[in-house]
Amino acid sequence: MADGLADRGLARDVVPDPLEPLPLLRRELHTGPAGLSSREAARRLAVYGPNEVRPAAKTGVLQELLRQLAHPLALLLWAAAALAFIAGIDVLGWAIVAVVLVNAAFALVQERQAEKAVETLARYLPAQARVIRDGQERHVPARDLVPGDLIVLEEGDRIAADARLTEGGIEADLSMLTGESTPVERLAGPGLKAVPVLQEPNLVFSGTSATEGQARAIVFATGDHTQLGRIAALSQRTRREPSPLEKQVKKVAWLIAAVAVAMSAVFLVTGVAVGLPLTDSMMFAIGLLVANVPEGLLPTITLALAVGVRVLARQGAVIKRLSAVETLGSTNVICTDKTGTLTRNEMRLNALWTPEHGTEPGPGSTALVRAAALCTTAAREPDGPWHGDPTEIALVDGAAQRAVPADPADRDAHRRACFRFDPRLRLMSVVQAADRGRLRVITKGAPEAVLPLLAGGEPTRRAQDAADTLAGAGMRVLAVAERDLPDGAGVPSGRQQAERDLHLLGLVGLYDPPRPEVAAAVERCHRAGLTVHIVTGDNGATAAAVARSVGIGVPHLRVIAQSEAIDDHELDHLLRLPGTEIVFARSSPETKLKVADALRAHGQIVAMTGDGVNDAPALHRAHIGVAMGRSGTDVAREASTMILTDDNFATIVTAIESGRRVYDNVRKFIVYIFAHLTPEVVPFLVFALSGGTVPLPLT
Structure with missing residues (x-):
């Protein structure tokens, strides 16, 4: 099957150039205006695989448990347990083994719980996509899309694969890929090879969404070959380095090991020199070595980090690795x-400008807000939230806050025509029934698109300066204009007849406010x-x-x-x-x-x-x-x-x-461990140096 596709120019790991002339792209993908046949789509799905980004391989439970058991400090504790058994202190040996096992299990449970919290979060790809197959529009699972599919995009749709527009145009929200909150125009037409791929005006990408317009697009990449998959693969190849705490604990473990071995060796030599039997000297040396290993350090660190994880989870932060708590600190x-x-991440109506009063409130402000809210297609269920283009939702919310509520049912009942937003023109217009049966055209769009449509004598220069000022303050600026049609005039037959000789109502500034x-x-x-x-x-x-x-x-x-x-x-x-x-x-x-x-x-x-x-x-x-x-x-x-x-x-x-509080707690405990080693070691040294004359206070 794969050979058959390769014979026709298709290969699993080769992504066609989406910027080549559309007829060539269609020929390379072996598709057309009627889309693929169902049988061909099934064959390609078997070759290309499902349209989904493969997640990084999860670490197995056994592998994760072995990692916890092979922690540098855990290795030191294993050595201490072995020495305890050699010295005949079986109770201490089993106690140390229990500490290591309990600590490893505790750390494993904590990190697995964090992973589960991550896995329950929502997926980013849509469940369904609209596609043309066998010449008919149908809904298919998004994971079944293949290169060559012709997909249909409308306002509010989530885009399920990387695709090139073949007809129409949309405004696309690419913020998940670019970080830019303002929707961008995407139009059918030739590409611009000199710009980055994410800025190509005729391409749309998996996981982004259409906020305005209508279009059809031909899929050229799915799954791991999409921009989504490329960046995911890059992130998965980046190795995680140990945290500062992991590095410090490793250093402390080797330091403790060196100190314990050195003190044991000194005790062994000193004991033999003062006349203790060799077997007794070895027994005390091993006991001293075990005593110097802080078997409580690892579980205490784990417990402190685990408490930090739980506190942070209640405060809205899910930690995936215990050591990350200290790194935060x-x-x-x-x-x-x-x-x-x-x-x-919510656009708000933030500023108004009218030719008569500038940014000061006045009678024109109410007319401006009302007209902007009427020139929208945002909708909502009864007593539910608005849905649609975020810009339009900001306009209707702003109108309601200024006591000019926009009822979508009343707005649509008085609407006689709607020229939807055209990304090429950067305009949208509606024809609304006004007073005494007259019709009114309302147009909104980018200032540079609306201002040239104004009637002679309109304040275009002042309006452009005001638009530049609002844009400099970080706002998205729209111009709103209107025109009353003569008595008895019918609905304009096209937008060219409607969008002319307009009267500027003013400018609106939209802003995504800080939290x-x-x-x-x-x-x-x-x-x-x-x-x-x-x-x-x-x-x-x-x-x-x-x-x-x-x-x-x-x-x-x-x-x-x-x-x-x-x-x-x-x-x-x-x-x-x-x-x-x-x-x-x-x-x-x-x-x-x-x-x-x-x-x-x-x-x-x-x-x-x-x-x-x-x-x-x-x-x-x-x-x-x-x-x-x-x-x-x-x-x-x-x-x-x-x-x-x-x-x-x-x-x-x-x-x-x-994290800083956790770090302080861990540091205090480490200081305590080193401080309490001194009174533990001194009686051994006094016993050895006195040749057993001064007995041990504790056995």
Whole structure:
């Protein structure tokens, strides 16, 4: 079967160039406007496999248990148990064995519980996809999509595979791949080979979603060959390095072993020198060796970390590895994403501008808000939440907050025509029934698209300056205009007849507001000596506005508008600047890895947050990878060390504070262990040096 596909130009591991001319792409994929036949789709599914990203292989229970039993300190305890049996102290030997086994079982249960918490989080791919097969539209499981399938995309659909648009256009939310919260236009047409693949205007990608428009697209990559799969594979290949605690415990274990062996050897020689029988000297040397091994250290560390894990879980942070709790306590740099972590990931109507009153409220503000809410297609169930394009939901919510509620049933009842959003024109228009039976055209869209459609004498220059000011404050700006049709005029036959000679009502500024608790959390970070950098795919102006609003960048904020272009030398220089926090804008997965590596090279303990697939490699590379539990993808959660069930930056700060408390507890216990060894060893030395004249206080 595979040979047959190869004869027709298809091979399992070869992804066709999606930017070649559409007829060539269709010929290479052996498909057409009618899609594949059901039989051909079944054959390709057998060759390519299901359309899903294969997760990293899970560690088996036996392998994980052996890892716990071979811990450096556990090896020292095994040696102590063996020496106890040799010395005839069977009770102590069995007690040490029990300590090792209980500790390993306890640690195993803790980490397995964390893995189960991760596995129960939602999957990122849609369950169903609409596809053209045998010339007819049908619903099929998304995992059954194959290269060559023709899929149908509409507003609200989750995209199930990497595909090239063949007709129509959509606005796509690519935030899970790019980190940018603003939807982007995707249109059928030729590609631009000089830009990164994620910025190609005719491609859509697995796991993203369509927020506006209608289109058809031909699938060119599924499963591990998608952008989703590529970044997942990159993150899975990144090796996890031991945490600071694991390194320190390993050093302590060898230090204790060296001290215990040295003291035992000294005792053996001293005992023989002062006249003790050789067998007694050996027995006491072994006993001293056993006494110097802190069999309580490993279970105490595990218990302290386990308590920390449970406390953090109640506070909204799921820890996947026990040692990560202490790493949190050692963290001194946080690299955070913007969208959904610092902000709510909810667009809000934040500012209004009218030609008559500017940004001051006035009679025109009510008309502006009402018209913007009417020019939407967002819908909702009775007494339920709105659903649809996030921008339109922000408009109708903003209208309701300003006492101009938009009832979707009344809006649709008075609607005579709807020219849906066209990504090429960047416009949407509706024709609504107004007073006394007259019709009114309402248009909304990008200012640069709406302003040229205004009637002569309209304030286009002032409006463009106002739009630039709002955009500089980090807002997404829409212009809203209208036109009353003459009495008796019918519904315009097309959008060219409708969208002309418009009167500008004003501009609306939409903003993804910061979470209210983030500013206080950032202040706690600064008080604790933590540095906070923003690493985001969003634009620099928006990210800088959010940074300043929550206190990041005090006293100095640097904004790198195109962080992909920064080289290692410049990056090292920036990270060494004292008192400076940085916004890395327009970052790619490689940029995030570069930042994490640079910080590690400077000796920093790095916590990196993220929710998208593009974040996964950096999450793996950072000391602490922090993924989002609500909005994050499975690939990011798989790569992370800690998962925030509330997607909240403030939870990270709380987790770091908890980690520092755990670290203090572990340090106190280690100090106690070394302190109590002295009174244990001194009586042995006095007994040996006196030749047995001074008896042992305890046997």
